[in-house]
Amino acid sequence: MKSALVLLSCLGFSNGFAPIANTNTNTNTHQMITSTTSSRTPTALNQLKVSGMWTNGNSFGKGQFKFYKSQSSWMSPFPDEDRALYPELFSLPKGVYEVSMLKPLGIVFEEVEIGRGVFVLDLVEGGNADRMGAIQIDDILIGVTAIKVVGAKWERRMIPAKDLSFDTIVDAIGSNSPQWGCDDVVLQFMRPSEVEDMKKVDEHLAFYNPPGDSSWRTA
Secondary structure (H helix, E strand, C coil), X not given: CCEEEECCCCCCCCCCXXXXXXXXXXXXXXXXXXXXXXXXXXXXXXXXXXXXXXXXXXXXXXXXXXXXXXXXXXHCCCCHHHHHHCHHHHCCCCCEEEEEECCCXXXXXXXXXXXXXXXXXXXXXXXXXXXXXXXXXXCEXXXXXXXXXXCCEEEEEEEECCCCCHHHHHHHHHHCCHHHCCCCEEEEEECHHHCCCHHHHHHHHHCCCCCCCCEEEEC
């Protein structure tokens, strides 16, 4: 099982993700986050639409959805009618919470299982996460912001992390750097003891996957 103190962001993305200076010469090349089809929640992705939410082609890197700041900010362009029809999409599921943090995070992550997901093994005493007071040991990371680069354009998206590899998650955290206008990294955690419906958590994460495109996962 891998565990690491997320204190420095020295690992870099490859194949279209934000490059970061790699100061660790022993670090293996990490797999990029790539795409695959996955199940979608019908209410969220087949019926609820806002122009420009899922950008591709010449529209990639443009518009109000280019930079993820928070869940409430991300959902702000949707009209009141959508909030009435799909209220579950405008709040985080029971047992899920979101934090915006400065780096170094001061979190020790360990794999949930080999190559799939991480949970909070420990917090650095006096570190950013410890001082914040929101994150607890055994909370599971389910989402993280990451910078995706396509050519000369880039976007910061919230990507589902529940099934990502340890190395990919560390890379995603590291991609939130000042060169891309990031003064924080946004993380979503699940507290298993408070989750009432895992299906709602899965549907929440599916909402961040572009329809007709793919979910984010390790290659």
